[in-house]
Amino acid sequence: MFKHILVPVDGSPTSMLAVNKAAGLAKVFGSQVTAVYVIDPYPFTGVGADFAYGQAQYLSAATADAHAALDSVKSAMEQAGIPVDTVMGEGHSVHDGIMEAVKTTGADLIVMGSHGRRGLEKLVLGSVTQRVLGDSLIPVLVVRQ
Numbered sequence: 001m002f003k004h005i006l007v008p009v010d011g012s013p014t015s016m017l018a019v020n021k022a023a024g025l026a027k028v029f030g031s032q033v034t035a036v037y038v039i040d041p042y043p044f045t046g047v048g049a050d051f052a053y054g055q056a057q058y059l060s061a062a063t064a065d066a067h068a069a070l071d072s073v074k075s076a077m078e079q080a081g082i083p084v085d086t087v088m089g090e091g092h093s094v095h096d097g098i099m100e101a102v103k104t105t106g107a108d109l110i111v112m113g114s115h116g117r118r119g120l121e122k123l124v125l126g127s128v129t130q131r132v133l134g135d136s137l138i139p140v141l142v143v144r145q
Contacts, residue, residue, distance in 0.1 A: 006107035011069035014113035018143040022111040023080035035073040036064040038089040038097030095131040110140045
């Protein structure tokens with residue numbers, strides 16, 4: 001039914017729940033799986049004279065976080081016996097990076113975690129999952145804790 005599953009991850013326990021769900025679906029459907037971690041390469045635009053130093057530190061830390069999260073996905077998928085491709089995407093928002101990954105991978109299902117924030121916390125922090133649900137032209141399976 002689903003040939004290619006995209007799993008956006010951020011290193012959180014919630015995203016790892018989505019990884020486990022994607023592994024189960026991939027076993028059932030014989031799907032290819034791609035995990036994506038999205039970083040914003042220019043989060044400090046317009047900060048000032050310390051921009052270059054802050055930018056280099058941020059990119060180093062963000063890249064290390066991405067590699068750690070994607071390595072966790074590889075490990076979990078290997079334990080489940082599912083081959084996985086990993087991608088470090090870029091976007092000015094995580095949502096944009098996920099939508100770009102859908103296009104470049106040809107995914108026909110997104111499996112992603114949601115932290116389930118509500119009220120003021122949701123308003124202040126936003127919801128990547130909500131934006132993906134609103135813009136995706138393919139099915140999205142949301143996994144919550």
